[in-house]
Amino acid sequence: MIDLSRIKKWFNRRKPKRERTYEEEKREFEMAMGQPFISIKIEMPEGLEDLRAQFLNLETDEQFLEEVKDLIKKNLSYKRRGIKPPS
Amino acid sequence: MDATVVIFLLIYLLTILISATALTPLSLAALSGALLTAWFGIQYEVFTYEDALSFIDMRLIALLIGTMIVVEIAKRSGLFRVLALYAIKFSGGNPAKLFVSICVVSAVISMFLGDPMAMLLMAAATVTMTRVLKYDPMPYFLSATVMINLGGISTLIGSVSNMIIGLEANISFTNFIYYLTPCEIMLWALTTLILYTLFKSRLGQKGTLPDLTPLQSITNKTLFYRSAFILFLMIFLFLTLEKLGVGPEGVALGCAILALMLSKLDPAEIFRELNWETVFFIAGFMFIVGGLEKTQILKNISTWLFQIAGGSPSNETLIILWFSGIASTVVSNTAIALTFSPIISSQTISGLNSPAVWSALILGTNLGGATTPFSGSVCMIAIGALKREGIPIRFSDFAKVGLITTVLQLGFSSLYLILRFGIIGV
Numbered sequence: 001m002i003d004l005s006r007i008k009k010w011f012n013r014r015k016p017k018r019e020r021t022y023e024e025e026k027r028e029f030e031m032a033m034g035q036p037f038i039s040i041k042i043e044m045p046e047g048l049e050d051l052r053a054q055f056l057n058l059e060t061d062e063q064f065l066e067e068v069k070d071l072i073k074k075n076l077s078y079k080r081r082g083i084k085p086p087s
Numbered sequence: 088m089d090a091t092v093v094i095f096l097l098i099y100l101l102t103i104l105i106s107a108t109a110l111t112p113l114s115l116a117a118l119s120g121a122l123l124t125a126w127f128g129i130q131y132e133v134f135t136y137e138d139a140l141s142f143i144d145m146r147l148i149a150l151l152i153g154t155m156i157v158v159e160i161a162k163r164s165g166l167f168r169v170l171a172l173y174a175i176k177f178s179g180g181n182p183a184k185l186f187v188s189i190c191v192v193s194a195v196i197s198m199f200l201g202d203p204m205a206m207l208l209m210a211a212a213t214v215t216m217t218r219v220l221k222y223d224p225m226p227y228f229l230s231a232t233v234m235i236n237l238g239g240i241s242t243l244i245g246s247v248s249n250m251i252i253g254l255e256a257n258i259s260f261t262n263f264i265y266y267l268t269p270c271e272i273m274l275w276a277l278t279t280l281i282l283y284t285l286f287k288s289r290l291g292q293k294g295t296l297p298d299l300t301p302l303q304s305i306t307n308k309t310l311f312y313r314s315a316f317i318l319f320l321m322i323f324l325f326l327t328l329e330k331l332g333v334g335p336e337g338v339a340l341g342c343a344i345l346a347l348m349l350s351k352l353d354p355a356e357i358f359r360e361l362n363w364e365t366v367f368f369i370a371g372f373m374f375i376v377g378g379l380e381k382t383q384i385l386k387n388i389s390t391w392l393f394q395i396a397g398g399s400p401s402n403e404t405l406i407i408l409w410f411s412g413i414a415s416t417v418v419s420n421t422a423i424a425l426t427f428s429p430i431i432s433s434q435t436i437s438g439l440n441s442p443a444v445w446s447a448l449i450l451g452t453n454l455g456g457a458t459t460p461f462s463g464s465v466c467m468i469a470i471g472a473l474k475r476e477g478i479p480i481r482f483s484d485f486a487k488v489g490l491i492t493t494v495l496q497l498g499f500s501s502l503y504l505i506l507r508f509g510i511i512g513v
Contacts (some may be wrong), residue, residue: 033172
């Protein structure tokens with residue numbers, strides 16, 4: 001395998017700009033090639049400030065993300081049938 | 088050897104070494120070298136302050152910045168993304184067709200976009216496309232890298248090294264095309280064929296592509312059409328330069344101003360996105376080479392080069408091709424172009440075929456950039472993107488493809504130079 005330390009160093013130095021450009025382009029291609037996705041910004045609910053760390057961890061919590069995906073599926077299924085999704 | 092020559096050579100070699108090992112950013116290495124050159128040069132009276140002011144070719148800087156602005160606006164409009172999407176759509180999910188499409192579109196895009204930006208765009212396209220079709224990304228990814236390095240050999244704005252050589256040698260946009268387009272087209276075909284042979288068994292089975300409508304990915308259609316118009320206008324003006332009596336830098340800057348006006352984008356935002364590191368690296372390195380030129384060492388190297396070629400202009404052409412090609416695998420091709428341009432310029436040898444020698448330098452500096460993972464920014468970006476996507480690659484896999492294609496490209500270019508410029512027996 002290639003010793004990536006030098007490449008990593010080089011790439012990291014330009015990381016912010018290069019990474020941003022790469023991610024932006026990838027997003028555009030994913031959108032165009034049938035894998036659209038959304039990014040949602042959700043603020044921390046009031047009254048739960050003591051659970052800040054747990055809240056931030058939800059971003060990478062696979063089980064939580066699956067539950068969100070299920071919720072989206074249900075919501076879209078309702079919309080397909082012309083029914084207002086239950087609140 | 089004079090002490091000042093030794094000092095200037097040391098500064099030059101140190102800058103090259105630092106650039107090649109990426110110990111500091113390229114721009115910083117070149118600017119520090121320029122500062123030392125200026126200090127020693129003026130201190131030891133090798134050149135005056137007024138001489139030093141002429142070391143930086145402002146025409147080159149203007150051409151570079153003007154082109155960067157036009158291309159940055161075109162990139163933002165999604166023009167190059169649409170090209171890539173049409174190439175994917177054209178394949179209809181057929182792996183062989185898709186492979187050829189990716190090779191061709193990578194080379195076409197890199198004729199306009201700088202290699203690092205072209206690589207980022209094609210890396211994003213390749214990763215997404217191979218994921219959707221469940222293909223092994225490596226053949227498509229490595230081929231795009233090699234083709235991006237290859238694209239743009241035959242245009243003045245195809246690469247930074249072309250701009251340097253073109254302005255130094257006074258080669259017009261049309262002459263660039265006249266001398267090198269046949270070679271570039273044949274190199275595209277040859278390289279695609281080699282890459283196809285190497286990767287044939289790994290391209291995957293026919294897959295189903297999603298229904299692609301590339302133009303739908305454009306969010307600002309006005310910007311898209313306007314930037315496409317300006318890009319074509321710039322190329323048209325480059326082609327008719329001789330009738331206009333304006334240098335290429337004038338056309339590039341004029342089109343850049345037009346692009347900024349018509350795009351209605353914030354100029355400050357566009358300026359922020361330009362590749363200033365390249366601009367400052369070139370300015371600094373031009374200064375170092377300017378200092379060397381004043382010591383007459385480059386003229387001596389020029390004479391020495393002709394001597395080792397046995398006094399034969401044809402041998403010298405081939406030596407320049409292979410030396411610049413091999414050197415570009417480890418050193419920035421911009422640095423090679425900046426060093427060799429004054430060396431070739433100072434040759435006043437009878438029987439020397441100037442277009443052949445300049446074409447050899449153009450081919451050599453362009454071809455060496457994708458030989459190993461460390462050969463240039465395009466390779467490093469490719470590997471960085473692969474790593475980011477969790478796709479492992481071995482040094483040997485990359486180097487095998489890079490070495491085979493580079494050696495065959497240099498070999499073919501030698502043949503082209505001999506046949507195109509009739510340098511046999513000269």
